[in-house]
Amino acid sequence: MWEGGPIPGELGVFPGYLLARLGEASRRRFAAALEPEGLHPRHFGVMTMVAAQPGMSQQRLHEQTAIDPSSMVAVIDELQARGLAERRPNPGDRRARTIFLTKQGQQTLQRVRALAAEQQREFFAALSAEERRELHALLRKLADAAT
Numbered sequence: 001m002w003e004g005g006p007i008p009g010e011l012g013v014f015p016g017y018l019l020a021r022l023g024e025a026s027r028r029r030f031a032a033a034l035e036p037e038g039l040h041p042r043h044f045g046v047m048t049m050v051a052a053q054p055g056m057s058q059q060r061l062h063e064q065t066a067i068d069p070s071s072m073v074a075v076i077d078e079l080q081a082r083g084l085a086e087r088r089p090n091p092g093d094r095r096a097r098t099i100f101l102t103k104q105g106q107q108t109l110q111r112v113r114a115l116a117a118e119q120q121r122e123f124f125a126a127l128s129a130e131e132r133r134e135l136h137a138l139l140r141k142l143a144d145a146a147t
Helices: 015-037 041-052 058-065 069-081 103-123 129-146
Strands: 085-090 093-101
Touching (some): 015 103, 041 058, 041 069, 041 103, 069 085, 093 103
Antiparallel strands (some): 085 093
């Protein structure tokens, strides 16, 4: 399961280390799952947010995803170049642009969400359904407390 080898006992007593190690393993697996689609996890995050809230500004996307502003411009440029997203003028602010998924972007996101779901099922297969629900609730609690 661990791409980096067994967990050293001296470090395995620290939950933060385990979370970091699991996060890195999950990130690598997800990036590999997206690679055949020509996408990066950042693309998935932006597309997911835009699908949920069409017309978001680049600034709002930056705030919601924690992708730095210069990288956000590049991510949206890449999505736009691939025909997955488009910028439109913001009716309330001539200087700002809003982001929308194209029909192709919506179809791609649907396909990639299925890949993400499969990757998650495989990654958490060692846990029962109840354990997965409990882990998710605990992680949400920690994430909410950390913000």
